[in-house]
Amino acid sequence: MSKEQLYNERVKRILTTTNHQEPDRVPILSMIGSWAISYSKMTVKDIEDDPEKEIEIFCKPHEDIYSDATYTNGLLVDAKSARILGSESYFISKDGSTIQNKEICEMKEDEYPELIKNPMEFMFNKVVPRKNTKLAQTPEENLKVLREFLEHWIIKGDVQRRLLNELKVRHGLPVITGPVAYPSMDIIFDYLRGFHGISVDMRRRPEELLAGIEAVQPFADAFLGIPADAREVPNFPFFATMHHVPTFLSPKQFEKFFWPTYEKMILRIHKLGGKVIMFLEGQWDNKYEFLNSLPKDFAIGICEGDDIFKAKKLIGDNMTIAGGMSLELLKYGNKEQCVEYAKRVVDECAPGGGYIFTSSRELLSPGDLNVENLIAVNDYVHNYAVYK
Amino acid sequence: MIDLQKLTQSVGDLDEKTVMEMLNEFVVSKPSEEDAQAVVGACQKGMAIVGDLFEKNEYYVGDLIFAGELLTTALDIIKPVLGQGSSHKIGSIVIGTVEGDLHDIGKNIFKGMAEAAGFEIYDLGIDVAPQAFVEKIKEVKPTILGMSGVLTLALDSMKKTIEALKEAGLRDTLKVIIGGNPVTLEACKQIGADAFTVNSAEGIKICQGWVK
Numbered sequence: 001m002s003k004e005q006l007y008n009e010r011v012k013r014i015l016t017t018t019n020h021q022e023p024d025r026v027p028i029l030s031m032i033g034s035w036a037i038s039y040s041k042m043t044v045k046d047i048e049d050d051p052e053k054e055i056e057i058f059c060k061p062h063e064d065i066y067s068d069a070t071y072t073n074g075l076l077v078d079a080k081s082a083r084i085l086g087s088e089s090y091f092i093s094k095d096g097s098t099i100q101n102k103e104i105c106e107m108k109e110d111e112y113p114e115l116i117k118n119p120m121e122f123m124f125n126k127v128v129p130r131k132n133t134k135l136a137q138t139p140e141e142n143l144k145v146l147r148e149f150l151e152h153w154i155i156k157g158d159v160q161r162r163l164l165n166e167l168k169v170r171h172g173l174p175v176i177t178g179p180v181a182y183p184s185m186d187i188i189f190d191y192l193r194g195f196h197g198i199s200v201d202m203r204r205r206p207e208e209l210l211a212g213i214e215a216v217q218p219f220a221d222a223f224l225g226i227p228a229d230a231r232e233v234p235n236f237p238f239f240a241t242m243h244h245v246p247t248f249l250s251p252k253q254f255e256k257f258f259w260p261t262y263e264k265m266i267l268r269i270h271k272l273g274g275k276v277i278m279f280l281e282g283q284w285d286n287k288y289e290f291l292n293s294l295p296k297d298f299a300i301g302i303c304e305g306d307d308i309f310k311a312k313k314l315i316g317d318n319m320t321i322a323g324g325m326s327l328e329l330l331k332y333g334n335k336e337q338c339v340e341y342a343k344r345v346v347d348e349c350a351p352g353g354g355y356i357f358t359s360s361r362e363l364l365s366p367g368d369l370n371v372e373n374l375i376a377v378n379d380y381v382h383n384y385a386v387y388k
Numbered sequence: 389m390i391d392l393q394k395l396t397q398s399v400g401d402l403d404e405k406t407v408m409e410m411l412n413e414f415v416v417s418k419p420s421e422e423d424a425q426a427v428v429g430a431c432q433k434g435m436a437i438v439g440d441l442f443e444k445n446e447y448y449v450g451d452l453i454f455a456g457e458l459l460t461t462a463l464d465i466i467k468p469v470l471g472q473g474s475s476h477k478i479g480s481i482v483i484g485t486v487e488g489d490l491h492d493i494g495k496n497i498f499k500g501m502a503e504a505a506g507f508e509i510y511d512l513g514i515d516v517a518p519q520a521f522v523e524k525i526k527e528v529k530p531t532i533l534g535m536s537g538v539l540t541l542a543l544d545s546m547k548k549t550i551e552a553l554k555e556a557g558l559r560d561t562l563k564v565i566i567g568g569n570p571v572t573l574e575a576c577k578q579i580g581a582d583a584f585t586v587n588s589a590e591g592i593k594i595c596q597g598w599v600k
Contacts, residue, residue, distance in 0.1 A: 199453035202454070250446070332575070366541075368541075
């Protein structure tokens with residue numbers, strides 16, 4: 001079988017299961033983030049010095065570990081971009097290979113009227129320079145910084161485009177996430193007000209926060225990259241949401257602040273024939289009613305903190321669930337324990353389709369797991385989880 | 389005289405307006421230090437209600453953060469009438485985010501709630517090396533060590549810290565609790581901590597159980 005055929009077969013496997021039909025096998029997703037760097041015995045600095053290395057680093061795990069798709073393409077977060085712009089928002093950890101985020105949210109609590117009045121003007125002219133010191137200089141100096149930033153991204157963008165292709169031609173491997181569906185409340189949470197700010201705003205200025213979330217929505221819509229006159233969008237790769245704030249919200253807060261704009265945004269994707277994969281960060285079991293209100297066979301949820309067996313029962317008929325392979329077990333357990341657990345996950349979650357096998361968390365740091373365990377469970381599931 | 393029960397309930401309800409009105413009225417009434425201590429106690433009891441509601445899933449993390457903000461604001465108002473009298477501490481906890489990890493939101497929520505519960509807190513901040521924990525524990529001899537982390541790499545740092553404590557002969561003199569997104573029962577066992585939690589309110593209760 002050619003790599004292209006293999007690629008197409010895997011995409012079909014994934015799409016079939018997301019329609020709650022049983023494909024030939026349970027698809028296996030690898031969630032390999034910055035862990036790939038340490039696996040290749042490299043550092044983030046190696047990539048910064050030679051951007052081409054990102055291709056080798058993110059292809060390497062797939063020479064050794066079986067999977068039908070990979071979650072993301074290369075490094076999602078970039079410490080060099082932050083450095084160019086004069087921000088500490090992303091930086092390289094002491095281990096040299098994990099990239100961390102530091103929350104830097106510079107919008108003040110009394111600035112909602114400005115945000116609401118003109119979100120783009122406020123975000124880019126006021127907040128961006130506060131967060132990125134090198135963009136708070138003279139126009140000429142700012143231009144120089146922006147030029148350096150763009151030059152960096154021309155190279156990095158080209159590398160990532162080629163990485164996507166290399167994964168396909170070398171390994172027949174699709175990347176499951178495509179454009180990002182960024183919830184507007186998460187934009188305010190991640191970039192403007194932060195943990196403390198948004199928690200206080202929900203209590204002290206709920207109406208302004210709501211208006212702010214609505215004001216930012218056109219920006220989130222633009223981020224989707226769907227032309228206004230589009231009549232359809234591809235059904236693969238999926239639009240992706242890495243949810244941040246929801247796990248910290250009560251169901252009432254979620255319903256009031258988060259859901260209205262987000263639901264509207266993703267239903268537009270549904271109407272155009274697309275699907276959404278959601279990284280359900282933290283725990284979501286108190287928000288299942290919202291997930292169950294989405295159209296059937298539309299969403300794929302990667303469960304991080306939720307009990308996969310309960311998730312299968314409570315949301316598994318409506319959406320596809322992904323996850324289940326405990327990363328802690330992959331780290332601390334032995335092969336037999338891991339395989340035994342993987343068997344249980346597959347036995348309970350696979351029937352009827354709507355299930356993708358993957359680890360409970362994304363792999364980021366060198367010590368995140370014992371790779372022999374991951375190789376063993378993925379091989380096991382690939383051979384065992386065959387639909388008859 | 390201020391209605392302490394109402395104050396406690398208003399803090400528990402996170403009813404900032406009522407709390408502020410009551411406290412502003414209280415401080416202009418030229419209260420005694422003793423009365424002021426009682427008001428602080430009532431606010432702290434209110435925080436215990438917040439913790440209970442969090443455990444019952446009626447409050448969420450955002451509410452805990454707001455509760456911390458509310459308590460800080462409240463104490464700032466009371467401070468001028470509080471005098472120098474020190475309040476009784478039920479135990480001491482050295483806390484910090486472990487080496488390699490710079491996330492401190494969970495740690496800070498725990499810190500606020502632990503202070504409200506009457507613990508003396510020594511906060512070493514973020515990215516705390518095993519040796520820095522060891523030095524502080526030698527110096528202040530706490531009842532409890534609380535280690536926090538969000539990243540998976542924190543698990544290895546927690547383990548290293550406990551190994552360093554063992555080497556320094558300090559492990560048996562204190563209880564160790566670990567908290568944060570990646571901690572689980574399995575991780576707790578491997579690391580050699582006495583308890584783990586992903587829930588600040590539960591963490592406080594565990595610590596309270598240790599100092600009874």
